[in-house]
Amino acid sequence: MEGRLKLYYNPMSRAAITRWVLEEVGADYELVHLDFEAGENRRADFLSINPMGKLPTLVLPDGTVMTESAAIAAHLADRYPDAGLAPAMGTSERATYYRWLFFAPSCIEPAASEVMMRRDSAPLPKKSVGWGSYDDVIDTLESQLSPGPYLTGDRFTAADLIIAATLRWMTLFGAPRLETSNPIQAFIERATDRAAYRRSQASG
Ligand SMILES: N[C@@H](CCC(=O)N[C@@H](CS)C(=O)NCC(=O)O)C(=O)O
Structure with missing residues (x-):
């Protein structure tokens, strides 16, 4: 995949699971830390990306926003097939x-x-x-x-x-x-x- 993925992240959240998937597939990604205590995930700029105010939130290189850790894992497994995280389609x-x-x-x-x-x-x-x-x-x-x-x-x-x-x-x-x-x-x-x-x- 061309370009960098952006993971809105806090280590004490399910975003840590997404980071693990990103490491498994060898993606090029950056972390954007959000401080829950400071309410950074409830600010208007982040809510405009994910209205749920939740992590993980992953932004793909083309700007597509993904949420839901299992869906993100499924997508990354398909997008990076060489990592071998998903069995072949239809089997x-x-x-x-x-x-x-x-x-x-x-x-x-x-x-x-x-x-x-x-x-x-x-x-x-x-x-x-x-x-x-x-x-x-x-x-x-x-x-x-x-x-x-x-x-x-x-x-x-x-x-x-x-x-x-x-x-x-x-x-x-x-x-x-x-x-x-x-x-x-x-x-x-x-x-x-x-x-x-x-x-x-x-x-x-
Ligand atoms: N269904 C979502 C759940 C996401 C979720 O609940 N994230 C929590 C942290 S583990 C969160 O962002 N909480 C902060 C808040 O709601 O203010 C997923 O599986 O990714």
């Missing part, structure tokens, strides 16, 4: 990859919000909410990761990156069951034991 491996890429924002994230932010509330009705229940989500991930090593099998993809990063954050924030889950912790360790992950952690 069964690609189908499995989509399944897990979408599972992160549609099941893992809301399930985590439900158990971590509504601790004293009764669970939402399993048959009505798209993620069923937190326990079902974690059971499903543990099953898919046993034996692993990755969600689609032997190969690390953008879906692994998104889910490993999400599970890592959830573990840090004390989400139930994760710290003692061998398949999940082994998966996080495997995924983060990558040079691109380490580069993405550098101050920048």
